[in-house]
Amino acid sequence: MELKNVFERAAMNKYRFPYKGQISVEDLWDLSLPGLDSVFKQLNKLKKANEEESLLEVKSAEDVEVEDKIAIVKFIVKYKQDAALARLTEKENKEYNQKIMAIIEKKQDQALENMSVEELQKHLR
Numbered sequence: 001m002e003l004k005n006v007f008e009r010a011a012m013n014k015y016r017f018p019y020k021g022q023i024s025v026e027d028l029w030d031l032s033l034p035g036l037d038s039v040f041k042q043l044n045k046l047k048k049a050n051e052e053e054s055l056l057e058v059k060s061a062e063d064v065e066v067e068d069k070i071a072i073v074k075f076i077v078k079y080k081q082d083a084a085l086a087r088l089t090e091k092e093n094k095e096y097n098q099k100i101m102a103i104i105e106k107k108q109d110q111a112l113e114n115m116s117v118e119e120l121q122k123h124l125r
Contacts, residue, residue, distance in 0.1 A: 003075060006068045015069055018042045028076050036080075040073045 007025070009015075016022040019031065019039050028036065047066045059067075112120070 003071065006071050006075075009064075009068055010072060013065070015065065015072075017069060017073070025072060028073065033077060033080060036073055036077050040070065040077070043070050043073065 010025050015025060017024070017028060017039050019027075019035065019042075023031075028039070031039070043066060047063075047070065050060075050063055050066065112123075115123070
């Protein structure tokens with residue numbers, strides 16, 4: 001199942017998701033992870049309720065729609081989790097770099113303090 005096609009079908013068929021009434025695909029992006037999980041659980045219940053044993057294994061349009069909706073919610077959750085992890089990593093890297101810069105500055109100051117008066121005078125601009 002190609003994700004691009006899933007979003008195309010969602011737009012063309014105006015998929016609506018169960019969350020405090022009905023919301024659109026665009027509205028899913030505004031939900032928190034717990035909100036998205038709530039939508040996923042409702043869709044999963046619907047999928048399980050629709051599953052019947054069949055020898056023909058023919059998917060109805062409703063089955064395809066529910067599977068598409070689940071794929072969309074999973075994609076958005078993963079996207080948000082990856083973005084949160086990237087922000088956390090960026091923050092940690094920034095803090096680490098600031099710590100390194102502070103140590104470098106401290107060592108430079110120590111190096112200057114260890115110079116003789118003559119060496120310091122040579123460094124004057």
